Amino acid sequence: xxxxxTTEYALxxxxxxxxxxxxxxxxxxxxxxxxxxxxYLRRLLTDLSKHGFLKSTSGRNGGFxxxxxxxxxxxxxxxxxLERYDAINTCILGFSCCIVDKPCIMxxxxxxxxxxxxxxxxxxxxxxxxxxxxxxxxxxx
Amino acid sequence: xxxxxTTEYALxxxxxxxxxxxxxxxxxxxxxxxxxxxxYLRRLLTDLSKHGFLKSTSGRNGGFxxxxxxxxxxxxxxxxxLERYDAINTCILGFSCCIVDKPCIMxxxxxxxxxxxxxxxxxxxxxxxxxxxxxxxxxxx
DNA sequence: ATATATTACTACCTTTTTGTAGTATTTATA
DNA sequence: TATAAATACTACAAAAAGGTAGTAATATAT
Numbered sequence: 001x002x003x004x005x006t007t008e009y010a011l012x013x014x015x016x017x018x019x020x021x022x023x024x025x026x027x028x029x030x031x032x033x034x035x036x037x038x039x040y041l042r043r044l045l046t047d048l049s050k051h052g053f054l055k056s057t058s059g060r061n062g063g064f065x066x067x068x069x070x071x072x073x074x075x076x077x078x079x080x081x082l083e084r085y086d087a088i089n090t091c092i093l094g095f096s097c098c099i100v101d102k103p104c105i106m107x108x109x110x111x112x113x114x115x116x117x118x119x120x121x122x123x124x125x126x127x128x129x130x131x132x133x134x135x136x137x138x139x140x141x
Numbered sequence: 142x143x144x145x146x147t148t149e150y151a152l153x154x155x156x157x158x159x160x161x162x163x164x165x166x167x168x169x170x171x172x173x174x175x176x177x178x179x180x181y182l183r184r185l186l187t188d189l190s191k192h193g194f195l196k197s198t199s200g201r202n203g204g205f206x207x208x209x210x211x212x213x214x215x216x217x218x219x220x221x222x223l224e225r226y227d228a229i230n231t232c233i234l235g236f237s238c239c240i241v242d243k244p245c246i247m248x249x250x251x252x253x254x255x256x257x258x259x260x261x262x263x264x265x266x267x268x269x270x271x272x273x274x275x276x277x278x279x280x281x282x
Numbered sequence: 283a284t285a286t287a288t289t290a291c292t293a294c295c296t297t298t299t300t301g302t303a304g305t306a307t308t309t310a311t312a
Numbered sequence: 313t314a315t316a317a318a319t320a321c322t323a324c325a326a327a328a329a330g331g332t333a334g335t336a337a338t339a340t341a342t
Contacts, residue, residue, distance in 0.1 A: 003144045005330070015246040026288065040331050046290065059339025060287045075250070105156040105270055109216070113261040120254040129246050146300070167318065181301050187320065200309025203318045288338080295332070302325070308318080 007082040009036050009044055014053060014078060018070050018126035019133040026063035051081050070130060076122035148223040150177050150185055155194060155219060159211050159267035160274040165204035192222050211271060217263035 012034055017025055027042045034041075045064055048054045055067040066073075143149065153175055158166055168183045175182075186205055189195045196208040207214075 011247055012245065019246055028288080037331055039333075042289075043291095043331090049289095056289060057339085058289045058337070061340060062288045062338080064289090075247075104153065105160055105274055106152055106216075108273070109261065109265050109270070113258045116257040116261065117254045120250065120257065124250050129250070132249075133246055169318080178301055180303075183319075184301090184321095190319095197319060198309085199307070199319045201315095201317045202310060203308080205319090284342085286339100286341080288340095290337070291335085293333085293335105296330080298327100298329070300325100300327070303323085305321085307320070310315105310317085312313105312315080 003083055006044060007079055009034075009041070010048060010078055010082050011075065012036070013041075013044070013048070014073065014126060015129055017064075017066065018073075018130045024057070024061070024063040024065055029063070047082075053078070053081075066126075070127035071125050073126045074122045075124050076118050079121065143220060144224055147185060148220055150175075150182070151189060151219055151223050152216065153177070154182075154185070154189070155214065155267060156270055158205075158207065159214075159271045165198070165202070165206055167204040170204070188223075194219070194222075207267075211268035212266050214267045215263050216265050217259050220262065 013030060013036070016030070016034060022029075027038070027045055030036070030045070031038045031041050036044075045054065046056070049056045049064065049067070052067055053073060054064045056062065056064050154171060154177070157171070157175060163170075168179070168186055171177070171186070172179045172182050177185075186195065187197070190197045190205065190208070193208055194214060195205045197203065197205050
């Protein structure tokens with residue numbers, strides 16, 4: 001499902017940004033807050049911009065902000081954008097079908113398990129996370 | 142969830158073996174059937190033996206058979222044996238928590254999504270796959 | 283204008299995962 | 313006992329993922 005650390009990083013970054021109220025997030029700031037390797041984080045932020053999640057501003061006081069509404073970004077979208085499935089020759093799940101049986105023996109059970117997961121992830125947007133985060137803050141008072 | 146191709150291979154191998162009725166499976170035979178790289182497959186089979194899923198017989202006519210009942214091997218067991226979670230410092234899900242929030246913002250939603258998946262996988266044994274496979278064969282007649 | 287704080291690009295290095303090679307060992311069979 | 317068909321072990325090679333470095337470009341502030 002989530003194969004890459006990069007995807008984890010991306011979720012962490014977007015989740016963090018979604019729940020705070022800064023006008024702008026610089027790579028340096030995010031690095032300090034999230035402890036993701038500085039240079040790698042930078043590259044990832046640029047990637048997230050290229051994929052349309054963020055938009056960047058160069059120069060002093062520059063940084064990153066969301067390129068679209070938080071409602072429009074669900075967790076499955078983030079994951080499926082960053083994980084590169086070699087879509088052909090594999091099950092949708094990223095589980096390569098064996099040659100003998102197509103679909104393979106695992107296919108059905110795997111699809112069932114995976115779809116449950118995807119259902120939850122795709123129904124959760126960054127806006128939901130933000131709301132939840134703020135509710136949690138209130139509860140703590 | 143499933144990060145490694147190795148895990149996919151393992152599931153493919155065990156699933157295949159569970160649904161056929163051979164007395165013994167040699168690496169060479171499995172290689173031809175499943176198209177997994179010969180040498181890598183061999184090593185993996187040895188690993189699966191060390192992990193107690195299979196037992197091996199050396200020498201001519203040797204090969205691999207299950208070391209325990211198919212009922213005792215569920216899919217989550219296979220996955221969690223082969224994927225090496227660096228259990229400490231990470232969520233149970235293998236998703237490293239960010240430093241700022243512990244548990245991280247994603248924690249709850251992720252646990253929910255993941256537990257649905259694990260529930261299905263851990264409730265499915267190789268015996269179930271075998272049964273399903275045979276039912277499917279009958280239906281085709 | 284110049285210095286400073288930021289992102290962008292490209293190339294490289296390191297670690298992990300995946301895959302290969304060679305040789306030794308085991309065991310049935312002719 | 314020799315041969316053939318298997319697994320076991322160890323080391324290495326290749327590919328992918330993760331991480332670093334240097335430099336260029338951009339924009340603000342002084």
